[in-house]
Amino acid sequence: MKTMRTYLFGGFVFLLLAGGCSVYRQDLPMTSCGSAPVAVNPAYSRAAQVRQAMEQLNRAGVPGCAMAVYSAEGWWETAAGYAKIEDKTVLQTCHLQYLQSIAKLYMAVAVLKLAEQGKINLDEPITRYLPARYSRYVTDAGQVTVRMLLNHTSGIPEYNFAPAYVTRLLQHPDHLFSPEDYLKYIEGKPLTFKPGSRYSYRNTNYVLLALLTDALTGSHARYMTETIFTPLGLKQTFYRDQPGYLNYPNLVNSYWDRYSDGILENASRLQRNNVASLVGDDGIVATPADAVTFLRGLLEGKLLSAATLEQMKTWVKDGQGKPAYGLGLDYTTLGGEEAWGHSGGGIGAGCELYYFPRKNVYVFIGLNLGTVTDSPLHPEAVRARDQFYEAILK
Amino acid sequence: MKRTICFLLLGCGAALPLRGQPDRPRGYQNFPIIITAQFHALSMPFRDLKANFANIGLGLGTEVSLNGKHNWVQQLSLVWYRNKTVGNGLMAYTQTVWRPTVTGHFFTEVKAGIGYQLAFRPVDSFRPVNGGWASVGRKGKGMPAVPVGLSVGYDNPASRTAVSPFATYQLLLISGYNKSVPLVPQTLIQAGARIHPNYGR
Numbered sequence: 001m002k003t004m005r006t007y008l009f010g011g012f013v014f015l016l017l018a019g020g021c022s023v024y025r026q027d028l029p030m031t032s033c034g035s036a037p038v039a040v041n042p043a044y045s046r047a048a049q050v051r052q053a054m055e056q057l058n059r060a061g062v063p064g065c066a067m068a069v070y071s072a073e074g075w076w077e078t079a080a081g082y083a084k085i086e087d088k089t090v091l092q093t094c095h096l097q098y099l100q101s102i103a104k105l106y107m108a109v110a111v112l113k114l115a116e117q118g119k120i121n122l123d124e125p126i127t128r129y130l131p132a133r134y135s136r137y138v139t140d141a142g143q144v145t146v147r148m149l150l151n152h153t154s155g156i157p158e159y160n161f162a163p164a165y166v167t168r169l170l171q172h173p174d175h176l177f178s179p180e181d182y183l184k185y186i187e188g189k190p191l192t193f194k195p196g197s198r199y200s201y202r203n204t205n206y207v208l209l210a211l212l213t214d215a216l217t218g219s220h221a222r223y224m225t226e227t228i229f230t231p232l233g234l235k236q237t238f239y240r241d242q243p244g245y246l247n248y249p250n251l252v253n254s255y256w257d258r259y260s261d262g263i264l265e266n267a268s269r270l271q272r273n274n275v276a277s278l279v280g281d282d283g284i285v286a287t288p289a290d291a292v293t294f295l296r297g298l299l300e301g302k303l304l305s306a307a308t309l310e311q312m313k314t315w316v317k318d319g320q321g322k323p324a325y326g327l328g329l330d331y332t333t334l335g336g337e338e339a340w341g342h343s344g345g346g347i348g349a350g351c352e353l354y355y356f357p358r359k360n361v362y363v364f365i366g367l368n369l370g371t372v373t374d375s376p377l378h379p380e381a382v383r384a385r386d387q388f389y390e391a392i393l394k
Numbered sequence: 395m396k397r398t399i400c401f402l403l404l405g406c407g408a409a410l411p412l413r414g415q416p417d418r419p420r421g422y423q424n425f426p427i428i429i430t431a432q433f434h435a436l437s438m439p440f441r442d443l444k445a446n447f448a449n450i451g452l453g454l455g456t457e458v459s460l461n462g463k464h465n466w467v468q469q470l471s472l473v474w475y476r477n478k479t480v481g482n483g484l485m486a487y488t489q490t491v492w493r494p495t496v497t498g499h500f501f502t503e504v505k506a507g508i509g510y511q512l513a514f515r516p517v518d519s520f521r522p523v524n525g526g527w528a529s530v531g532r533k534g535k536g537m538p539a540v541p542v543g544l545s546v547g548y549d550n551p552a553s554r555t556a557v558s559p560f561a562t563y564q565l566l567l568i569s570g571y572n573k574s575v576p577l578v579p580q581t582l583i584q585a586g587a588r589i590h591p592n593y594g595r
Contacts, residue, residue: 024478026517061522085520085527164438167579171436171445173479258481258515259535260573265519374573377522 026173027086028268033094033250037077037236038068038289044076049391054080056384057367061262061377063255064091067365068288069392070296077288083368084253086266096236096251096285097366098275100344102353103239103284104206108150108328109298110224111209112308115146119216122147122311122327129212137183138208143195146212149205150327151316155191158202159183169347173270177277182207199316199324203281210280220280232297237286246276251285254348256370262377267370271348282346291353291364295341299355313340335389345371359393421551422464423590428455430562430586434475434483437581439565446583451475453584457491467491469505473582481532483513485566487541496546503545503562511539511568540567541582549588556590 050067057065057080064081083091099106114120120129125142126149127135135141138156148154159165162185168175186204193200213220221240229237238248254271255264275283286294297303304312315323315331323331330342334354341354350371353364365388371378430453435445455471473485487509495501514534520527547560564582571578 024516055525059522059525063527082527086518163579164441166575167437168442168445170480171442171477255520258572259513261535263515263519263521263530263533265515265517373575 026269027084027253027266028251028272029249030084030089030095030251030253031249032089033092035094037094037287038075040076041074044069044073046391047076047078050076050388051078051080053384053388053391054078056387057081057381060380060384061264061375062367062369062381062384063264064252064368065365066091066093066095066097066288067363067388068093068292069364070292070362071392072360075289084266085255085264086253089253091252091368093288094236094250096238096248096287097291097351097364097368098252098254098271098344098346098349099284099286099291099353099366100275100282100346100349100351101203102291102342102344102351103278103280103282105298105328105330105342105353106224106228106239106284106294107206107209107213107220107280108312109228109303110213110220111146111150112304112312112327113223113227114213114216116305116308120146120212122150126208126212129215130208131211131215134180134183134208134211137180137187139188139190140195143191145195146209147327148195149209149212151199151314151325152201152205153196153199153316154202154205155193155195155197155200156202156204156208157186157189157192159185159204159207162186169270169274173267174273176273179207179211179279199318201325206281207279213280228294228297228303232293232302234286234290234293237284237290237294239284240276240279246272246285248285252349252366252368254346254368254370256348256373257375257377258373260374260376262375264369264377267348271346271370274347282344288364288366291351291366292362295353295355295364296362299340335386335393337389337393347372356393361392363389363392422459424458425456426558427589427591428457428469428471428586429453429589430455430471430473430584432473432475432582432584432586434477435581436477436480436578438579439563439581446581449475449477451582453586457588460490465493465495467493469507471509475582477516479516481514481516481534483511483534485509485511485539487539489541489543499548499550501547501549501560503543503547503560505541505543505545505562507541509539509541509566510536511566512536513568513571535570537571538569540569541565542567543582543584547588556592558588558590559586560588561585 066079068077077093079091083089144154159182210220217223253268256267312327312329318324337356339354343352348370351366432451434449453473457467457469460466470488476482489505489507491505493503512534515532543564545562549558562584566580568578
């Protein structure tokens with residue numbers, strides 16, 4: 001009997017050790033892609049300086065970065081570094097980048113399209129359009145208007161500040177959240193300020209906009225495709241368009257600095273499944289050129305009327321009284337220049353899509369390095385990013 | 395999972411051959427051997443309960459009494475756990491334990507202390523070097539930890555068996571995990587036994 005128990009105990013220890021050595025992979029298979037998506041101007045005057053800044057980003061610890069620019073000189077784009085470090089897949093401009101929160105700008109356009117069609121009134125309470133099964137999670141939902149969701153003045157709490165959400169995300173990288181799951185993290189929490197009284201950026205606002213659009217159109221993703229992607233001919237922009245969404249061989253691998261010590265681990269599964277779950281506030285992937293084509297199409301009036309565009313550029317002020325955000329449109333200063341567009345950050349990616357009105361220049365840059373959690377690699381990367389904008393704008 | 399739990403329970407049972415068979419009440423002894431099997435999770439306390447039974451580990455420890463009634467003790471533990479999605483880890487900690495008897499031979503424990511966790515990465519990782527990338531394997535990071543736990547157990551000093559089984563729920567607050575998330579909660583569900591060898595009595 002004693003021998004039997006010894007064997008069983010040994011078996012248990014073996015199982016434990018064998019389990020500890022089992023192979024776990026975060027990296028995703030990916031391929032090189034074909035030719036460049038747009039015809040670039042080979043004589044672009046800033047090419048050398050931009051390439052230098054991109055290489056500086058790589059030296060700063062960014063695995064890969066890709067960009068596209070549209071200016072008076074026409075199109076130009078380039079990429080530097082790796083789409084996947086493990087097998088040294090070189091990053092190309094035809095690789096798909098995570099747009100992260102830039103998706104909010106697409107979501108806002110879809111909602112404003114509904115407003116133009118008379119299907120939604122921006123100043124009505126969200127309870128008029130949002131099914132009760134979702135609005136019940138929002139405290140005082142009747143005081144919040146659609147416009148307050150669009151310009152982040154609702155005061156609705158942030159779902160991804162909930163520690164239970166963050167720990168679940170990290171412990172279960174393959175878990176797919178439903179939109180309702182996100183709302184459960186704010187259930188019963190009071191509004192953090194009186195609706196409409198001030199600006200505070202919250203992802204939850206755009207989850208609610210997606211659900212509200214679902215209720216009005218049947219599917220916000222399909223509506224977005226019909227009203228944005230198709231009219232602009234965005235063939236390399238994807239959003240919840242297939243079962244097993246985000247299973248694209250030309251989607252970049254993603255990296256993050258888990259312990260803030262300058263060491264990067266592949267977080268592609270975590271990143272892909274996280275982004276595949278997100279609605280309204282995130283979830284779109286695109287090539288750099290497609291992202292720029294979208295912003296051009298929007299600001300050149302191909303998607304919305306001039307009056308609606310003016311509403312988008314009605315900036316709410318931040319705590320310092322500076323313009324901060326319109327309707328889905330972020331107001332910022334980059335390279336010393338006023339810029340309109342949006343930025344995005346995730347566990348394994350970061351990006352910026354901006355229009356510089358004084359220079360009439362559109363720029364997208366995407367990195368496959370997580371930017372939402374701190375890393376000692378970031379300060380040098382920020383300096384290289386500043387050089388990048390300087391090269392494009394000066 | 396069922397198979398894992400079976401092995402775990404059998405593993406605890408396998409400790410029984412270590413028991414002594416005293417012909418008089420054994421009383422309390424310093425430096426018992428504390429063996430634990432456990433489940434680790436990166437989780438808020440009492441949330442995500444399914445995850446709390448997914449990542450198994452082993453622990454070894456001992457304790458000394460701090461008073462004559464032996465209801466205050468100081469424990470020292472070393473735990474290794476596997477957690478394939480957030481990375482395996484090794485943890486050493488010491489806890490001051492208050493162990494009141496509830497009824498009969500059943501006791502509870504409230505414990506708190508400090509420790510150090512060496513947490514590894516779940517996958518091979520890279521460090522940027524002169525514009526290239528050098529593999530550093532699953533290189534870990536050491537972090538201070540504050541373990542706080544509640545236990546229930548059974549101990550009959552008058553019995554012939556020298557094994558006191560117990561179950562513990564521990565919340566670990568790990569400091570310095572990431573600068574943006576400075577305090578990370580983790581949990582350990584432990585099932586184990588305090589084994590009282592006959593140290594030459």
